[in-house]
Structure formats: structure tokens, C-alpha cells
Amino acid sequence: MIAIRPRSVQSVALVCLLALGLSGCGLSAELDRESNPERKPTPRPTLTVDVPTRAANPSPSGIPTHSPSVPVQEGQGCPPSGLRFRADEGDAAMGLRAMGLDVTNCGDRPYKLNGYPAVTVLDASGDPFPGVRTVEGTDKVSMAPEDPGPRSLTLAPGESAHAALYWRMHNQDGVYLRVAPAKGDDTVTVRPPYPLDIGPENILGTTAWQPSE
Incomplete structure (x- = not known):
């Protein structure tokens, strides 16, 4: 009878475990073969995330963004x-707000400009905004770009x-x-796409009219 040393027993056990792992003969592998004999890949659930959409014409203060009683262009x-x-x-950007204002000659004769637009901010009722x-x-x-100055x-x-x-x-x-x-000059009331978060006691600065690019 050949005596087997303890170190040899450990080596044999390790070899057997590696063989089982490589051959897929463990208990989990056997259960997997029984439940899925054709070895088809198991589908994984798809994670879906609902992304909120931005509401049109948002108003942080909650006031209405348009009143039918205010005559607009x-x-x-x-x-x-x-x-x-x-x-x-x-x-x-950085607390500074900017908005472009364009004027187009839609008539049939030339129109001369020289200077700055006349602008008044109105509230939801069509009245001048208090203190602006x-x-x-x-x-x-503060931090506004330099005004290029008036030109004819x-x-x-x-x-x-x-x-x-x-x-x-x-x-x-x-x-x-x-x-x-x-x-x-004669005025017209325009409703911008979004309200101006200008608040009371504030200043609205305007640049002079410049040719549109």
C-alpha cells in the first residue's frame, strides 16, 4: 500500500477543484444546464429613465406669460x-441676462435709423413694470458688453x-x-418667447441699432 502524504492530498484536491471549474461540472453549472438545456442567453431587464421636458414659456414667479387683453403685434x-x-x-450667464431685439423694414420705402430703440418693460397686465x-x-x-454706439x-x-x-x-x-x-416714434407691444426676470428697481440697458448680420 502506498502512503499518501498530507501535502499530496491537498494537491490532488486542488487539481480536482480546478478541473470541475474548467469543465463546468459544479452544482451551479449543472442546475443551469437543467433549466436552460439549449444554452440560450438569459435576457436582462432594460432600465428606462424618464427625462422631464421643459415647459414652454416658463415663468419662475408663476405669473401668466400672456394676457389676451394686451394688444400685441x-x-x-x-x-x-x-x-x-x-x-x-x-x-x-453669471446673473447677466441678454436679449436681442430686431427691427425689419417690411414696407415699400427706405427707413432711417440713428440711435437707440425706445423700450419699456410691461407686466402681465400690459402696464409698465414698477421701478424698471x-x-x-x-x-x-454690471458685466454687460460695451455698447458699439449709435450710427446712421x-x-x-x-x-x-x-x-x-x-x-x-x-x-x-x-x-x-x-x-x-x-x-x-409710434410704439408696438411685443411678447418675447420667454419672460424677462428683471424684477423691480432694476435697469435695462440697450445698445444702439446696428446692421443685422
């Missing part, structure tokens, strides 16, 4: 003045000019803009 056609105004969606003051230039609005422009039919509006973020919304090519 018609969506189509050319106003009697021969000028059509448009405010863009705006931009924001509009100034020509941007030096009174003549818009041929179909041509446009651009001005920029700047203000510092506040906690209440202005909903409309009452605009005119210059002080003393």
Missing part, C-alpha cells in the same frame, strides 16, 4: 408703420437692424416689451 403681415419687431429667446428703468448704453449694467442707418425694404438688451437677474418677470425705433 400681429403674428403675420406688415404693421402700418412698415416696421416689424422681434425679440429673441435671450441668453443668461431703461437707459441708453450698457455701462450701468438706412434700411431698404426687407433689411433689418439689431439691438441688444441687458439686465441683471431678479426675482420677478416682465412679460411684454413696448418698443419703438426711437423716442417719440
Whole structure:
């Protein structure tokens, strides 16, 4: 009879365990073969995540973004003045807010511009927003870009000019803009795509009209 040393027993046991692992002859492998004899891959559940969508024309303060009783510029056609105004969606960074204002000559004769637009911020009822003051230039609005300054422009039919509006973020919304090519000209009320979070006791700075690119 051949005596087997303890170290040899351990070696044989280790070899057997490795053989079982490599051959898939363990208990878990055997149960897997019985439940899935054709060895088809087991499907895994798919994780789905619901992503919230942004509501149109959000208003942080909860006030209505449009009142049917406020007369605004018609969506189509050319106003009697021969000028059509448009405010863009705006931009924001570090508490500074910016919004573009465009005017297009939709009439049939040239129109001269020289200076700054006349702009008044209105609340949801169409009244001037309390305490908001509009100034020509941007030096009174912290971190606003420099105003390029006024220049004489003549818009041929179909041509446009651009001005920029700047203000510092506040906690209440202005909903409309009452605009005119210059002080003393006929005004029109425009509803921007999003409210102006300008709040009371704030300053709206405007750049001079510049040719649109």
C-alpha cells in the first residue's frame, strides 16, 4: 500500500477543484444546464429613465406669460408703420441676462435709423413694470458688453437692424416689451418667447441699432 502524504492530498484536491471549474461540472453549472438545456442567453431587464421636458414659456414667479387683453403685434403681415419687431429667446450667464431685439423694414420705402430703440418693460397686465428703468448704453449694467454706439442707418425694404438688451437677474418677470425705433416714434407691444426676470428697481440697458448680420 502506498502512503499518501498530507501535502499530496491537498494537491490532488486542488487539481480536482480546478478541473470541475474548467469543465463546468459544479452544482451551479449543472442546475443551469437543467433549466436552460439549449444554452440560450438569459435576457436582462432594460432600465428606462424618464427625462422631464421643459415647459414652454416658463415663468419662475408663476405669473401668466400672456394676457389676451394686451394688444400685441400681429403674428403675420406688415404693421402700418412698415416696421416689424422681434425679440429673441435671450441668453443668461453669471446673473447677466441678454436679449436681442430686431427691427425689419417690411414696407415699400427706405427707413432711417440713428440711435437707440425706445423700450419699456410691461407686466402681465400690459402696464409698465414698477421701478424698471431703461437707459441708453450698457455701462450701468454690471458685466454687460460695451455698447458699439449709435450710427446712421438706412434700411431698404426687407433689411433689418439689431439691438441688444441687458439686465441683471431678479426675482420677478416682465412679460411684454413696448418698443419703438426711437423716442417719440409710434410704439408696438411685443411678447418675447420667454419672460424677462428683471424684477423691480432694476435697469435695462440697450445698445444702439446696428446692421443685422
